[in-house]
Amino acid sequence: MPKDDGIGASVKRREDTRFLTGNGRYTDDINLRGQTYVHFLRSDVAHGKINGIDTSAAEAMPGVLKIFTSADFESAGGIPCGWQVTDKHGQPMQEPKHPILAEGKVRHVGDPIAAVVAETYEQARDAAEAIDLDIEELEPVVDMVKALEDGAPKVHDDLTSNLCYDWGFVEENKDAVNEAFGKAAHVVSLELTNNRLVANPMEPRVAVGDYDPWGDTHTLYTTSQNPHVIRLLMGAFVLSIPEHKLRVVAPDVGGGFGSKIYHYAEEAFCTYAAKVIKRPVKWTSTRSEAFISDAHGRDHKTKIELALDADHNFMAIRTETYANMGAYLSTFAPSIPTWLHGTLMAGNYKTPLIYVNVKAVFTNTVPVDAYRGAGRPEATFQIERLVDKAARELGVDPVELRRKNFIKPEEFPYQTPVAVVYDTGNYHATMDKMLELADYANFEARRAESAKNGKLRGFGIAHYIEACGIAPSNLVGQLGARAGLYESASVRVNATGSISVYTGSHSHGQGHETTFAQVVADMIGVDANSIEIHHGDTSNTPMGMGTYGSRSLAVGGSAIVRATNKVIDKAKKIAAHLLEAAPEDIELKDGKFSVAGTDKSVDWSGVTLAAYVPHNYPLEDLEPGLEETAFYDPSNFTYPSGAYGCEIELDPETGKIDILRFIAADDFGNIVNPMIVEGQVHGGLAQGIGQALLENCVYDENGQLLSGSYMDYAMPRADDVRGFTVDHSCVTPCTHNPLGVKGCGEAGAIGSPPAVVNAAIDALHRAGHTHVKHIDMPLTPSRVWAAMNG
Template sequence: MPKDSGIGASSKRREDVRFLTGKGQYTDDINVHGQTYVFFLRSDVAHGRINGIDTGAAEGMPGVLKVFTGADFEGVGGLPCGWQVTDRHGEPMKEPGHPVLAQGKVRHVGDPIAAVVAETYAQARDAAAAIEVDIESLPAVVDMKAAVAEGSALVHDDIGTNLCYDWGFVEENKQAVDDAIKGAHHVTTLELKNNRLVANPMEPRVALGEFSPSRDEYTLYTTSQNPHVIRLLMGAFVLGIPEHKLRVVAPDVGGGFGTKIFHYAEEAFCTFAAKAVGRPVKWTSSRSEAFMSDAHGRDHVTKIELAMDENGKFLALRTDTLANMGAYLSTFAPSVPTWLHGTLMAGNYTTPLIYVNVKAVFTNTVPVDAYRGAGRPEATYQLERVIDKAAREMGIDPIELRRRNFIQPDQFPYATPVAVEYDTGNYQATMDKLIEIADFAGFDRRRAESEARGKLRGLGVNCYIEACGIAPSNLVGQLGARAGLYESATVRVNATGSISVLTGSHSHGQGHETTFPQVVAEMLGIDESQIDIVHGDTARTPMGMGTYGSRSLAVGGSAMFKATEKVINKAKKIAAHLLEAAEADVELANGQFTVAGTDKSVAWTDVTLAAYVPHNYPLEDIEPGLEETAFYDPSNFTYPSGAYACEVEVDPDTGKVEIVAFAAADDFGNVINPMIVAGQVHGGIAQGVGQALLENCAYDDSGQLLSGTYMDYAMPRADDLPFYSVDHSCSTPCTHNPLGVKGCGEAGAIGSPPAVVNAVIDALHSGGKTHVEHIDMPLSPARVWAAMQG
């Protein structure tokens, strides 16, 4: 019977009350006394030398307080990169500077050249139009292969190359992989692209900087997934502000999907300018501005080779990838195509030899960084597409080929050849569940019905595994991370028994204010309504690393668990004193402390009151109060996994693809709130379907952004998506965190693109179009139709 509270209950999202009634407080809702506005003049050329900037006319226009150019930021640090990659030759990556405002050159359309601060947004915009910029246009490099070719135009002259790094992993496997591929019974080769995406969260980015001269303190209100990281990066590396003098606040955040992890120039500018003009400075991105200033996602070109024996057993895997960094290194960009991608190339399979080569490339485009899944979707797409192609070439059913190569339950913990160890999993069970919920037995009948209506029906499958809760800090530090990847929590119990949980994790739609109380309430046996979650303010919460990589419960929730354990241990001491019993005999259940084997008990609220009104208190043993803090640094990643199935109908006359059914069987370990988990999977699948069929961020050869508005960038609508069959009953709990959770936020975006593409190829083959082995995403009607024509 379903639970009605605590862990495992589908408690309704408490935050939705304010969101659905228009009472949420997003960053743009915050306005402060004396506020001014900034408008950024952005480059309309992809690559050019700045010969001069004339701000005279703008400075004299109504309402203008100050016009800033790159010269105002000389001596100010550039935006830092948070992860350094060392290449396969032992050399550190190339790390060019990233100024707050362009200095010397512009390097992509949208690069900020100047900024006008004025009394109103309209005045700032009008004055920006009066700035005269002399830019000498230079050849732009957009194509990655062209960028690394000899004689290519250089994005950054000072580093002398467009190659950021040439990374090989695992380098000592390289020769053995080459030999295995050379001697294999069969090798399947596939070249594919992982298309560039724009995250497009509901809420565009906003920054509001404020400076208090009386306290010599700065405050930044921003749309961020990790305010403590922004405080650290901006304070220490850009503006030189001591952390105790800088407060960063991220209120309600309307979606992030990775794009709000990073530190952006606009945040540093508004904080800097607030002191310079003596007034608060606010910036709100327009949607079209977001297309050319928010970090983009994906954008890989890959050749993958899979070697097999005569029975279809995987022998070796080799990939060569070009990964686009864009014009500058965004905060965590170097880690995405390397440690978040290469380490997952084993997938769910026992492939003994793997070698991954990644060349990261600078181009005259918007910087590219983590987008929902960050590296794991790219790895899964490569692997699951080449397996499907291999199944056809070998004449083996695609599910059977996967089963022959699955890691088996008795093989866990399983050390892969790409340096990670999976602790638990049951890939046969999730595949069995998928076959059940997707009704594979009825597919032939459904295909016949589609064909009777002149449509081609296809069924595509996909298996995935991902690594969540990036950890531990000592390992990622060796891999180049320039920050710890722990999480923190303070559990503050009030005298009347209610609780405030202060967490370094930050919500941007995941439902933290609902799920986190479920964990604490379950441990204490009190009602969830008595627990409040505090997050998003560096002045109120302990130092934390924020939310991304499906880490909120696995890492943040574990920190809460540890802090709550400390609270319980202290509360038992107080209860033992009140009950005149030995501490070891005191048990806590359903909000009551009881002496084991007796009817003697004391309520939770009696103990909490005693902690703050210590008239009858073991003062000789413990100090008054009931508040504990814990930092949790995981010992390993968590490894969610699953199997997905997609059914499509393809119109052979137009190439239009319609998804008619979609099923997802996931292993997320222990599930805290099934309703919220299902919602996370639904949202991820929607974004994966968007990538597979619709979304594509495109540039022309001169570096002009062709898909800079919703008129040109096709976001999925409701009628592009089917109803989903979602199951997460085949769970194997994580063995190394106290909650046994694995993470669910990215799974749908990882598992869905290859399932969709596999389904379309299957549909075309059913209609006799066997020459079509691959179509690059997005599978638009034009691309599918062209492929069918050969």
């Protein structure tokens, strides 16, 4: 039995109390004395040359303090990109400048042109309407394939083309892969789109910049998943403010899902303008503005092929993908379709030869970057759709085809042909568990029941793998990352025994304040309520890399374990002194230090008090105090995996798909708080089902966003999803981090889209609509109906 507030217990979340009573403190709740407001005048055309910006009338408007244009930022750097991808010829990617305010050209609808700072938000907006813009509209490029055609308009005039990079992975395997296809008994291919999405955390982005001349210090309050990363990128590359003069605070943040990882122009603007205006500057995004300024996600077009031998063993996979970068490179954009996608193309299978080609393309659209799953959903969708299609074409059971090609439990660690080494896993176990929970054996009876009501029932299967716990710094450095990906923690024990933990892992819904306290409470044996978890403020926490890639517990938690172990080691020395014993004889259990084999003991607070009131203390050997910092840099990624089953009913009259049940059997390694893990999976499933059935970010040929608000971008609602069964009883602990954890934040969004689409195809085929080979996401009723009747 787990300690009631330790590892393995479903402890209720402590942060909920403030959120449920209206006492959360989100960035928009922060109002500083003398605060001013900025409104960004954004481009309403996708591509245009700026011939002139006349701000004179606007400057005379009531309340206007200053209007900024790119001319005010001549000394500032562009918004940097944090990852450099090298193309298949060994050349670095093309990397255009991303100015804070548009310079010379506008490159997407929403590109900020001018910024009006005024006494009130409405005054700033009123004045923005009075700015006289002279913009010569240019032909935009919106479609990725057309963007690479000869003579296509260029998004960036100073680049040779709209191609950011043409990446081959593993380039050396290409010939062998092609050879395998030549020898294959069966080749199955599929062309598909991974639809463009908008992350849509419910809290829109907010930034408040403040400047204090007393210490010549800048403070930025921002809706970020990683305040230290913002401090580094903005301070070092954009505004030239050294870290010791720059504080970045990310207070309560209302969800991120990737979109709040990146450093955005509005953050740099508010930080900079506060010093110019000599007053705080606040920006609060509207939802409409979020749609045209938050980085989007996904947006891949892929052709994938699978070669099988006569016994249906997978021989090789090759793919060709176009990945949309949008108009500028967002912070981690180049890494998503490459290192977070290509390296996962082995899936759960023993495919000896793989070649992945990715062409990253600039278009006149909002920048595209990581969104929950980031590259791994794209990989999983391709593989799991293709395996399903292969089973259908070969006339074999989709479960059996997967089982036949799964990496077997005894084959770990497993070196894939796409660079990574899976440490553990048991895919047969998760598949069996899912089928059991889904009552797959009785599906046919349920289908017959649906058929009586005129409905088509289908069951879809997907098995995913992801690489989480991002990431070993030396490895990602070789792959082009311009940052390390360790995490930090400080554990400060106070004199009376309470503990303050400072972590670089930011929590914006994941419940770190609860989970991390459980870990420390478990290790020391004290009440979790005596432990406070602090995050989100660069002024009190060592350099941390933040929260994304399902890394918080695997990497941030490991740093906390390390720092706590250091604390325990020192505390044992103090206890040894107090108990007049050797440190190696001291045991810590349930918050009490005792000498092995004796009844001599001292409790936790006795030791902590001695550390700060060192009257009886080994001062000659040990410093007073009890506070330790640790950094943890993982030696490998973690590899969560799982089997997902989706049961749907399809209305043949309208094409509408209803989710009936969704079974997730995940292997996340060890679990600290099962309640929180379940919640993470639920949320991921809703987003994955949203991608599969509802969500679609669409531009017209002029580069106008057609899905620019919740009137057209269909968010999953309470009546769109249901019937989740989540299991995490299949456990193969991670072999290389101290908690044996793998991460659970993205799994749901990675594994669910192919399960939903496979279920729809299954329903159609079982009902005789065998001509439908694939339907691109989202599977709207209109698309399903058209496919059925096509």
